[in-house]
Amino acid sequence: MNLSEYLDCPNEDYLTYKEVSEVLGISTATVRNWVKLGHIQPAAIQQNNRFLRSHIEEIRNKITNGSLTKLNQRANKSNSISKIIPTEYADNPKVCEAISTITDLFKRYNLNRDTVLLVTALNLLRQVDLIREIQYLSFNDINFTNEIVKSEIETWLDNIKDRELPHYYNEVFDISIPLNCDFLGLLHQSLLYEGERAKTGTYYTPKHIVDEVVTQNIKSSDLVLDPCCGTGQFLLLASEKINNPSNLWGFDIDENAVRLAKINLLLKFPQHKFNPNIYHKNTLSDDGKDIPQFDLVMTNPPWGSHFSKDEELLLKKKYPNVKSNEAFAYFLEAGIGYLKEGGILSFILPESILNTKIHKDIREKILKQTTIKRIKHLKRPFDDVFTNAIQLDLVNKSADENSFIAEKDDSLFHPKQTRLVSNQDFIFDVFTNARDYELLNKVFSVKYNTLKNNAIWALGVVTGDNKKHLQENNGVKA
Numbered sequence: 001m002n003l004s005e006y007l008d009c010p011n012e013d014y015l016t017y018k019e020v021s022e023v024l025g026i027s028t029a030t031v032r033n034w035v036k037l038g039h040i041q042p043a044a045i046q047q048n049n050r051f052l053r054s055h056i057e058e059i060r061n062k063i064t065n066g067s068l069t070k071l072n073q074r075a076n077k078s079n080s081i082s083k084i085i086p087t088e089y090a091d092n093p094k095v096c097e098a099i100s101t102i103t104d105l106f107k108r109y110n111l112n113r114d115t116v117l118l119v120t121a122l123n124l125l126r127q128v129d130l131i132r133e134i135q136y137l138s139f140n141d142i143n144f145t146n147e148i149v150k151s152e153i154e155t156w157l158d159n160i161k162d163r164e165l166p167h168y169y170n171e172v173f174d175i176s177i178p179l180n181c182d183f184l185g186l187l188h189q190s191l192l193y194e195g196e197r198a199k200t201g202t203y204y205t206p207k208h209i210v211d212e213v214v215t216q217n218i219k220s221s222d223l224v225l226d227p228c229c230g231t232g233q234f235l236l237l238a239s240e241k242i243n244n245p246s247n248l249w250g251f252d253i254d255e256n257a258v259r260l261a262k263i264n265l266l267l268k269f270p271q272h273k274f275n276p277n278i279y280h281k282n283t284l285s286d287d288g289k290d291i292p293q294f295d296l297v298m299t300n301p302p303w304g305s306h307f308s309k310d311e312e313l314l315l316k317k318k319y320p321n322v323k324s325n326e327a328f329a330y331f332l333e334a335g336i337g338y339l340k341e342g343g344i345l346s347f348i349l350p351e352s353i354l355n356t357k358i359h360k361d362i363r364e365k366i367l368k369q370t371t372i373k374r375i376k377h378l379k380r381p382f383d384d385v386f387t388n389a390i391q392l393d394l395v396n397k398s399a400d401e402n403s404f405i406a407e408k409d410d411s412l413f414h415p416k417q418t419r420l421v422s423n424q425d426f427i428f429d430v431f432t433n434a435r436d437y438e439l440l441n442k443v444f445s446v447k448y449n450t451l452k453n454n455a456i457w458a459l460g461v462v463t464g465d466n467k468k469h470l471q472e473n474n475g476v477k478a
Ligand SMILES: C[S@@+](CC[C@H](N)C(=O)[O-])C[C@H]1O[C@@H](n2cnc3c(N)ncnc32)[C@H](O)[C@@H]1O
Pocket: 200, 201, 202, 203, 204, 205, 226, 227, 228, 229, 230, 231, 232, 233, 234, 251, 252, 253, 254, 257, 281, 282, 283, 284, 285, 299, 300, 301, 302, 303
């Protein structure tokens, strides 16, 4: 590529070191090493800290389909598609079988991810007669039976570069796929590389957990929101109980996920003429204009903070109470703000929200503005994420003297919210029974000393060569 071609390229065609590490699922140190070894090349002499996206995507595809075996070992950890089919998300073996068939075709023929998703969506739409039966799939020849589906697919097609479909896409179009589940969501996640999943926190929720959240909290007339709906799995399960599909609302920052969530709802209600209330937006920076208040706000928000400096500044301004800069805390604030008086919020969150000091601010907000309905310990529900989780259900009304339910393993506890308010850091020590709590209070009621300010703590260092680095004489030569 010469310089003039290079200057004509829009910025998004280039990737930074960090972005390359995310796309390839390796550390930035490994990216630097691969550059040194000549496995990947920076884009141009003028800007050798950038890489052409197409070059990196080509490398990624070669690693994935096994044609670049020398780089497989490093990248495989996260990039092997067969490894990242999130099976905990599906409970039907036919679903996993169909996903494996499609991901195998994807790898074998080096298919385009967006086109595979679109062809799969058409496969499903054909099953419920939202498009008419055709023998050979051609994007120029789709016969729609529903105007909303037509406009949705046509907008999607505008983003697909290649309208001519090689014959192997017909294999995807003809696979037998079970209806009545978020198949598109599972495929979307299976085709997302781990680095990208981690960046947006795209770890969708296992079905049995979503089932419980929905059945415990929903009423058939509810107006329901998932503020980061992904491909709409909470909304799909809610749709089993809700008669009017227009009562189901969802937002997400991932445009592909939003498309799939819309298709999912259209597939679920093939007889209804409705435009799904699913919107592509950044929920945290949205001004909330034209958004109603909801009876039920439920989701599994992203955990962790992957914000740019600009986003961070904006969020700090919009949510001054949240000091942790943690995505789920911002989503909790936003979620509570979307509730009607008496409305219910049900979120899947990391266990750390209950007791780490950094989340004192959001615990205080919960205690002062809402009534806790239930806290359930979920152990470690996500295969790839090494964190315990909880389900937190709140009601948007001020707290009373009543106790709520806390559930861990097979034990039930009945703590009172007033007890949590009286504790210094608003720690939610909810999995303690009344007798243990009384005992602890008794222990702390006698005079005691702690190690705080009374001990010096040191953290060990692994030197890799103790003989050289550890000395007995404080380093002072005799
Ligand atoms: C853990 S996934 C959960 C998806 C879905 N609620 C579920 O549980 O199946 C988190 C979702 O949050 C979305 N997300 C991340 N940041 C967002 C933002 N600022 N606004 C809207 N959605 C966001 C991601 O794209 C992803 O779909």
